Amino acid sequence: MSWRVRMSSRFAAFLTSLGFQAGFNYDGFQNIGLAATLLPALRDLYPEPDDLERALERHLRYFNTNPYLATFTAGALIAAEEENLERGGGLEADTTWLDRFKQASGSVLGNLGDRFFWAGLQPLACLAGVIAFLLSPLYGILVLLLLFNIPHLLIRAEGMRLGCVAGRGVVTIVAGDLGARAIRWVRRLAALALGAVPPLLLVHPSTPDGVEGAALIAGTIGVGWLVLRRERGRFPSLLVLTLLLTSLLVVF
Amino acid sequence: MTEWLAVTALGAVAAIDTTAFFQGMVHQPLVICSLAGAALGVPYEGAFFGGLLQLLWMGDLPVGSRLRPEVGPAAVGAAGGVLIGIKAGFLDLGVGGLVVLLTALPIAYLAGYLVNWQRDRRSRMARRARAAVAAGHPGRLRWLLVEGVLQCAGRGAVTALGAAAAARFLLELSWLEPLARQIPPYALLAGMLGIGLGGMLGLFRSRELLAWLGGGLVLGIAAAVVLG
Numbered sequence: 001m002s003w004r005v006r007m008s009s010r011f012a013a014f015l016t017s018l019g020f021q022a023g024f025n026y027d028g029f030q031n032i033g034l035a036a037t038l039l040p041a042l043r044d045l046y047p048e049p050d051d052l053e054r055a056l057e058r059h060l061r062y063f064n065t066n067p068y069l070a071t072f073t074a075g076a077l078i079a080a081e082e083e084n085l086e087r088g089g090g091l092e093a094d095t096t097w098l099d100r101f102k103q104a105s106g107s108v109l110g111n112l113g114d115r116f117f118w119a120g121l122q123p124l125a126c127l128a129g130v131i132a133f134l135l136s137p138l139y140g141i142l143v144l145l146l147l148f149n150i151p152h153l154l155i156r157a158e159g160m161r162l163g164c165v166a167g168r169g170v171v172t173i174v175a176g177d178l179g180a181r182a183i184r185w186v187r188r189l190a191a192l193a194l195g196a197v198p199p200l201l202l203v204h205p206s207t208p209d210g211v212e213g214a215a216l217i218a219g220t221i222g223v224g225w226l227v228l229r230r231e232r233g234r235f236p237s238l239l240v241l242t243l244l245l246t247s248l249l250v251v252f
Numbered sequence: 253m254t255e256w257l258a259v260t261a262l263g264a265v266a267a268i269d270t271t272a273f274f275q276g277m278v279h280q281p282l283v284i285c286s287l288a289g290a291a292l293g294v295p296y297e298g299a300f301f302g303g304l305l306q307l308l309w310m311g312d313l314p315v316g317s318r319l320r321p322e323v324g325p326a327a328v329g330a331a332g333g334v335l336i337g338i339k340a341g342f343l344d345l346g347v348g349g350l351v352v353l354l355t356a357l358p359i360a361y362l363a364g365y366l367v368n369w370q371r372d373r374r375s376r377m378a379r380r381a382r383a384a385v386a387a388g389h390p391g392r393l394r395w396l397l398v399e400g401v402l403q404c405a406g407r408g409a410v411t412a413l414g415a416a417a418a419a420r421f422l423l424e425l426s427w428l429e430p431l432a433r434q435i436p437p438y439a440l441l442a443g444m445l446g447i448g449l450g451g452m453l454g455l456f457r458s459r460e461l462l463a464w465l466g467g468g469l470v471l472g473i474a475a476a477v478v479l480g
Contacts, residue, residue, distance in 0.1 A: 022272040022400030023381070025374030032381045032400075041455060049388050056385045056393075060378075064346050118313055119455055122277070127452075129282055130303070137299035141283050148277045191461040194452055195468020196475070201445055203476040207438055216439065220446040227311065227450025231261040236311040236451035237321060241357040248354070251431060 004082050005164075010075075012040035014160045020067045023161055029064035034074065034102075041078040043087060054091045055081070058098055065106040066113020069174070073105045073158045075163015076170045083167060105171045112179050120186035121148060127193035134204055207220040255339070256416065259332030263412020266324030271367060273403040279324025280306045281305035282474035283329040292335045296356045300345060300437070301331035301352045307444035308353070311451015321360035322367055323407040329415025330356035336416065337423040347423075347432035354417040363411040370407055374400070 016037045023032030046052040046189050065073060080098065084090070125148035133140025163170045201207075202217055227236045266279040278284060282302045289298010305327045333355065334348040342348070370392065377396055384392035422428060456465055 016394065016397070019273045019397045019401060021375060022276065022397040022404070023374065024271070024400070025370055025378045026372050027375035027378035030395060031378060035381065035385075036397050037383070039390055039393055043271055043390075052390060053385055053388060056390055057382070060382055060385060102274055118449065123310065123452055123455065124298070125277060126280065126282070126306065129280070130306060130310075133282060133299070137286050137302075140299075140303075141286055144277060144280060144282060144363075152276065185411060187456070187461060188464045191456045191464035192468035193471075194449065194456065195465040196472030197468075198449060199469065199472035199476045202442070203315070207442075216442045219439070219444045220449075223443055223446025224450035224453065227447050228453050230450075235321065237308055237360070237449045240308065240353070240447055241361065244354060244357065 004085065005044045005078055009040040009044050009228050010078070010164060011158060012157050013037050013074060014071065014157060015076070016040070017071050017156065017160070028060065028062050030067070030070065031060050031063050033067075034070070034077075034143040035059045037070070037074045037080075038077060042081065045081055046091075048117045051091055058095060061099060061102075063106055065110040066117065068117050068152055068156060069113040069159060071159030072109055072163045072170050072174055073102065076101070076105065076166070076168050078162075079167035101168055105168075108171050108175050112175055112183070116179070116183050116186060117185040120183055120190055121151060124186055124190035124193055127190060128195055130197055131193065131200055134200055155204050186191070255332075256334050256413070259288060259329060259336070259416045260409045260413045262288050262291065263325040263327045263415075264331070264409040267322070267330050267404045267408020267411065268401055270322060270324050270404075270408075272401045280289065281309060281323060281331075284324050284328045288332045289335060290339040292332070292339060294335050294338055297338050297345065297348065298331060301334065302327070302347065304349050304352065304444050305331070305356060306443060307448040310448035311454075312456065313451075319361075319364050321357075321370065322359050322363035322411065323356075325411035326356045326360035326363050326415050327352075329412030330359065330419045332412065332451045333416035333419025334423060337420055344429075344433060346435050346440065347429055349409055349437055349443050349445055350432040350435060351419050351422045351428070353440075354422060355415050359411060360414045363407070366407055366411065370403060374403075377410055432466065 016039070017033070020030060020033035020037060023036070024030055025032070035056055041058070042055050046055050059077070063073075077098075080101065084095075125144050128147050129140045129144025132143035162173065166173055173201055196221065202213075204222070207213055207216065227239060230236065230239055262284055266284045269275060269278040275395070285302030285305060286295065286299045288293045292298065305323070309321075309323050309327075330352045334352050335372060366428070377400070379394055381396055384390070384396075456462060
């Protein structure tokens with residue numbers, strides 16, 4: 001494959017992708033973010049203003065995915081646009097495949113990203129942060145930020161690179177064995193950290209001993225059990241808010 | 253005045269990190285409240301409130317399309333308001349913790365509605381983007397993203413300022429203090445731990461993950477014994 005898009009344009013696209021969500025709206029969801037991310041690359045591919053306008057219009061249609069994995073789609077779209085030009089397709093060619101690819105990759109990567117980042121890496125980073133916090137608040141902050149941001153930035157950067165290399169095949173690569181294995185391991189580690197937090201927190205020097213300490217452990221387990229038994233789909237914090245406001249009303 | 257400005261600025265940073273740029277967990281209560289504590293010269297108290305809210309919100313996972321509370325700006329605002337009170341001579345951490353919870357929780361949910369409202373209004377932005385491209389000004393797409401970041405910053409600043417003012421007001425209520433003094437800080441932490449863990453346990457219901465969780469429990473107990 002010849003590289004019509006310059007390296008600097010790919011880097012500019014990666015930097016713009018960090019603000020992917022800034023234009024999130026209920027009309028086209030992440031369409032502004034996607035079009036702005038692709039802009040440096042499309043400028044290389046379509047130097048004529050009219051062509052650029054038509055190319056951008058196609059990317060201003062609906063798009064939605066997990067923001068951390070959006071670079072995979074963006075990279076693949078850059079490669080697809082290059083490939084289209086290579087084959088002499090140009091802007092006149094039928095591009096319904098483009099919309100279909102955006103829709104398919106958006107939902108596959110959205111699902112994958114939600115499971116990896118929101119239900120795996122974020123809980124892992126928060127729990128590890130809480131454990132390190134017991135040693136020193138500074139360690140807690142550093143562990144939380146580093147544990148989340150090093151993989152997150154590497155994945156975003158790799159997404160742009162792999163997308164540009166593999167084109168539309170990138171979704172198959174990520175959503176296959178690689179993605180499943182990453183999700184499995186990050187969730188295992190999060191479960192491990194979740195198990196380690198209660199004993200470490202409850203034997204912290206600031207926790208009382210004796211009957212008071214035992215009552216505290218029992219109370220923690222009781223509260224945890226109540227939250228676990230809550231109606232599915234409701235945030236635990238909503239339960240706390242309701243309880244707090246009700247008890248305040250009663251007291252008042 | 254400087255203290256209020258610092259809390260407002262941190263609220264803006266938290267909102268940008270939550271919904272607009274980078275999204276690198278700077279908005280997590282543990283991080284942003286500790287930063288507020290450091291900025292206001294009361295790092296220990298800031299870290300305590302951050303830890304308290306982190307434990308509570310650990311179980312709220314942003315998966316799906318439900319209305320999500322906007323945690324960062326509300327947390328830093330509520331903690332900031334109490335920290336300003338602590339600097340002014342109000343010293344009880346237990347009372348402070350309860351006030352932080354009472355303020356941060358409802359304001360986070362209100363701010364969640366604000367996020368949705370802002371996204372709804374941004375439909376105009378999508379139309380402006382199409383118009384800019386059609387008019388031959390594609391470069392404006394980037395400025396629209398910058399505008400989005402600034403909108404988020406404004407929303408976060410307003411949320412944090414509102415939360416700080418509400419927390420400061422609650423600290424002044426005479427009937428709340430004797431009631432809150434009944435609750436020791438460690439009991440608050442344990443309660444929030446229970447809520448956070450209970451929320452998270454929902455994620456790990458499979459037999460395999462429960463085995464890993466059990467392994468973590470054993471490791472945690474062993475580490476606790478070793479550390480004394």
